[in-house]
Amino acid sequence: MIYAGIDLGGTTIKAALISENGEILCKKSIPTGAERPHREIVEDMANLITGLVEEQGYTFDDVHSVGVGVPGAIDPVNGVCYFSANFADFRDVHITDIMKETIPVPIYIENDANVAGLGEAMFGAGNGAKNCITITLGTGLGGGIIIDGKIFSGAFFGGGEMGHQVIVVDGLLCNCGRKGCWEVYSSATGLIRMGKKRAIDHPNSKLNLMEDGKINQLNAKDIFDAANEGDPYAQDAIEEYARYLAIGLGNTINVFQPEYIIIGGGPSAQRDKLLNPVMKYLRSEVYGGQTRTQVVIAKLGNDAGVVGAAMLGKQ
Amino acid sequence: MIYAGIDLGGTTIKAALISENGEILCKKSIPTGAERPHREIVEDMANLITGLVEEQGYTFDDVHSVGVGVPGAIDPVNGVCYFSANFADFRDVHITDIMKETIPVPIYIENDANVAGLGEAMFGAGNGAKNCITITLGTGLGGGIIIDGKIFSGAFFGGGEMGHQVIVVDGLLCNCGRKGCWEVYSSATGLIRMGKKRAIDHPNSKLNLMEDGKINQLNAKDIFDAANEGDPYAQDAIEEYARYLAIGLGNTINVFQPEYIIIGGGPSAQRDKLLNPVMKYLRSEVYGGQTRTQVVIAKLGNDAGVVGAAMLGKQ
Numbered sequence: 001m002i003y004a005g006i007d008l009g010g011t012t013i014k015a016a017l018i019s020e021n022g023e024i025l026c027k028k029s030i031p032t033g034a035e036r037p038h039r040e041i042v043e044d045m046a047n048l049i050t051g052l053v054e055e056q057g058y059t060f061d062d063v064h065s066v067g068v069g070v071p072g073a074i075d076p077v078n079g080v081c082y083f084s085a086n087f088a089d090f091r092d093v094h095i096t097d098i099m100k101e102t103i104p105v106p107i108y109i110e111n112d113a114n115v116a117g118l119g120e121a122m123f124g125a126g127n128g129a130k131n132c133i134t135i136t137l138g139t140g141l142g143g144g145i146i147i148d149g150k151i152f153s154g155a156f157f158g159g160g161e162m163g164h165q166v167i168v169v170d171g172l173l174c175n176c177g178r179k180g181c182w183e184v185y186s187s188a189t190g191l192i193r194m195g196k197k198r199a200i201d202h203p204n205s206k207l208n209l210m211e212d213g214k215i216n217q218l219n220a221k222d223i224f225d226a227a228n229e230g231d232p233y234a235q236d237a238i239e240e241y242a243r244y245l246a247i248g249l250g251n252t253i254n255v256f257q258p259e260y261i262i263i264g265g266g267p268s269a270q271r272d273k274l275l276n277p278v279m280k281y282l283r284s285e286v287y288g289g290q291t292r293t294q295v296v297i298a299k300l301g302n303d304a305g306v307v308g309a310a311m312l313g314k315q
Numbered sequence: 316m317i318y319a320g321i322d323l324g325g326t327t328i329k330a331a332l333i334s335e336n337g338e339i340l341c342k343k344s345i346p347t348g349a350e351r352p353h354r355e356i357v358e359d360m361a362n363l364i365t366g367l368v369e370e371q372g373y374t375f376d377d378v379h380s381v382g383v384g385v386p387g388a389i390d391p392v393n394g395v396c397y398f399s400a401n402f403a404d405f406r407d408v409h410i411t412d413i414m415k416e417t418i419p420v421p422i423y424i425e426n427d428a429n430v431a432g433l434g435e436a437m438f439g440a441g442n443g444a445k446n447c448i449t450i451t452l453g454t455g456l457g458g459g460i461i462i463d464g465k466i467f468s469g470a471f472f473g474g475g476e477m478g479h480q481v482i483v484v485d486g487l488l489c490n491c492g493r494k495g496c497w498e499v500y501s502s503a504t505g506l507i508r509m510g511k512k513r514a515i516d517h518p519n520s521k522l523n524l525m526e527d528g529k530i531n532q533l534n535a536k537d538i539f540d541a542a543n544e545g546d547p548y549a550q551d552a553i554e555e556y557a558r559y560l561a562i563g564l565g566n567t568i569n570v571f572q573p574e575y576i577i578i579g580g581g582p583s584a585q586r587d588k589l590l591n592p593v594m595k596y597l598r599s600e601v602y603g604g605q606t607r608t609q610v611v612i613a614k615l616g617n618d619a620g621v622v623g624a625a626m627l628g629k630q
Contacts, residue, residue, distance in 0.1 A: 130470070131470040145570075153572070154446065154571055154573065155444075155574045155608075156572050156607045156608075157572075158572055159568075159569070159570055159571050162570060164566075165566035165569060166562050166565065166566055166600070167481055167482060167484055168483065169482055169486075169562060171484075176603075177604070178565070178600060244484070250481065250493070251479075253474075254479045254480060255458075255460075255469075255474055255475060255477060255480060256474050257469025257473055257474030257475075258469065258470055259470045284492070284493070285493060288473075288491075289492070292470075292471045
């Protein structure tokens, strides 16, 4: 049997057929057209899968199930997306009902961060671990929690908001309205803010030479590049960032004690240049001073979504 | 069938026989003698249960299983307590092996905070909820996490340390060595510290009249009593305490979104006098501004341990 996965994004719909062992047999993308009525988008997802199955010489008799990762508030039991801010017309969308009209196999949906976490746990850096947390460092800080081999999202499907835990009471304002959330300090956005501050405070910092001096376009890689070139201000920004990241990881380990914490997203591309300073701080942040939890860099990159989505049917 | 539960404490060993529905059929306590060799303590637990079974006219044919709640680091799969600070000789104690010598039914052990959480979830304030977190406000802040009806303690049995999450980076030193843990602010100890500070800063506070002016003996109830009598400094201490407690509860809801958060321990005896200020702050601390998680006061009190321990065999 093969498994079909869809990663619905604000820009692109990605689809793939996946083997039992997590191999991507084939994949295809189309533009989302996020401004369109939701029915058109959902029908496109169904057609994309149907096309992929036919093109590859399969029939739906070969397909175990179709899984879909959707950004937003999802009810996986009823196959409904309550709301997604990434599309113009996505409120109470009965995704599975619409897809069932043309797809004759079971259809599962889940939040996109959760499916990416499932993909990484099963076939990525998690090596098939049953207890695994994936942290994605991007505009925000997303979490995908796997407990006993299954996605954990709380009793009402909206849990797992790892980034929206206060680690600095009365700290910087978060987009969610709270102050001092982990996300404010440890998202890629947080690192960029720490870099920009140093660029402004220290005109002689290499950070000001990045991107033709346009510090508003500074990104995470620029800061690591400047640090590699020996810029002490960039190095200091990374130290600050690593410390906050380690504090949140320490909290996560003390509560969840997973086999793996997998770090993905922009800054994770720096691998040991991110992990080394994080691990230095993490040692003093875990209960009892040591942990068997392994902190590792994500493996599947942009494919985590389609792989994890496809595996929803295997859970 | 009946279920036997033991709550091993530093001072007292409590044992009870429990019905299928969580009723306590009978209970009995003996002093622990924490300074003794571990074998004597464990044999006493076995004898206490055997005595209770015989006294009540049962045989072990009527007993489904024996469960034991133990303070410390527990491996429930192998029935071992790696270490407990509450006893003089408790390192690598094979509790189930020793008890098996005289007890002919299955024996299960677990961390005491976890079993208390299980008891509250199944037959206490959790009303049988499958996703439930119990927070105990005492010397420290303990957590018992129930997911899918089962105790969750991470991949290596040492998770669930809810109190050892940093909520104030660079905050007050915690016993665990980190700075700014939730426990420092939201344990009963934290409330007492907040009360004492006001007593010292404000000589005219009623807090100085408590306990014959011995502010070193101030307890959580004294602070609530002074607040009830209109003392503004005591009221202020409770507001501060409630706010920190709400921040940690907000973090817990954003990640776990349980059906219930159950609050136990000394300050919880104040019921609405604690819950009302906490709920006021909590509303601004949850993602999206609202939650279906119910925050309630524990019901079973000191019996949560024996009830939960007995139910280990029913999991």
